[in-house]
Amino acid sequence: MSQFPDYYKLLNIPRTATQDEVRQGYRKESLKTHPDRLMNASQAEIKLATERFQAVADAYYVLSDTKRRKEYDDLYRTRPDKTDDPSSSSGFFSKASGAFGFGGGAAQPNADGMFTDAFEELLRPEVESRTPWWSWFGALSGGGIGLIVANVPGLLVGAVAGNRLGAIRDAKGKSVAAVFSDLGGQQKAEILRALAMKVLGSAL
Numbered sequence: 185m186s187q188f189p190d191y192y193k194l195l196n197i198p199r200t201a202t203q204d205e206v207r208q209g210y211r212k213e214s215l216k217t218h219p220d221r222l223m224n225a226s227q228a229e230i231k232l233a234t235e236r237f238q239a240v241a242d243a244y245y246v247l248s249d250t251k252r253r254k255e256y257d258d259l260y261r262t263r264p265d266k267t268d269d270p271s272s273s274s275g276f277f278s279k280a281s282g283a284f285g286f287g288g289g290a291a292q293p294n295a296d297g298m299f300t301d302a303f304e305e306l307l308r309p310e311v312e313s314r315t316p317w318w319s320w321f322g323a324l325s326g327g328g329i330g331l332i333v334a335n336v337p338g339l340l341v342g343a344v345a346g347n348r349l350g351a352i353r354d355a356k357g358k359s360v361a362a363v364f365s366d367l368g369g370q371q372k373a374e375i376l377r378a379l380a381m382k383v384l385g386s387a388l
Contacts, residue, residue: 186272186275186276186279187265187266187267187269187272187275188259188260188263188265188266188267188272188276189239189242189243189266189267189268189269189270189272189273189275189276190260190266190267190268191242191243191246191247191256191273192243192247193266193268194213194239194240194242194243194268194270194273195209195210195213195240195243195244195247196209196212196213197209199257199260201247203248203250206244206247206248207244207248207302209244210240210241210243210244210248210298210302211302211303211383212383212384213240213243214237214240214241214244214298214299214302215376215379215380215383215384215388216384216388217233217236217237217240218233218237218299218376219233219234219237220369220372220373220376221372221373221376221377221380221388223369223370223373234295235270235271235274236270237295237299238270238273238274238292238295239270239271239272239273239274240270240295241292241293241294241295241298241299242273242276242277242292242293243273244298244302245292245293245298273292274292277291277292296361296365297361300360300361300364300365301361303379304360304361306379306382306383307360307361307364307375307379308360310375310378310379311360311363311364311367311375314367314371314374314375
């Protein structure tokens with residue numbers, strides 16, 4: 185039998201952690217393990233970071249949902265072989281028969297998707313500062329959007345609303361997550377360093 189992943193240890197939080205503490209724990213650990221910040225790492229180091237980054241996302245996926253967390257805690261209490269080894273998480277999901285409402289093995293969450301969801305508010309200004317045209321398009325298109333949505337003749341209202349929409353979608357309809365994903369390695373690393381300064385007080 186494979187070892188049981190200790191998701192509390194992977195997020196470095198106590199078992200009594202509140203949902204806000206779970207979220208904060210995920211933010212901190214995902215920044216520490218994000219493989220895109222390792223610009224000069226070897227392939228072996230990137231592989232290990234990617235595995236841990238995925239395990240941290242798995243932990244957040246399970247513990248951030250009340251129902252999944254309760255089901256996980258029920259299993260947690262019965263398993264003496266708990267570990268924070270990230271490799272245990274993939275085994276847990278592949279063998280989680282009936283766990284979390286699934287009839288068979290549960291699919292692991294998308295680690296990049298979990299990250300951008302948790303950091304959307306902090307990612308948006310960092311992405312915009314490196315791709316200013318993204319917000320400009322929203323402001324320009326918003327004039328027309330305002331006329332349709334608000335049904336008012338003024339462009340100003342539409343432009344304000346459009347600028348907010350532009351912070352979510354670019355000219356090609358891409359989300360914050362998609363734009364971040366398409367950035368080059370150096371830009372991603374810079375954004376991750378900026379996020380680390382905000383969340384951890386250190387650029388790592």
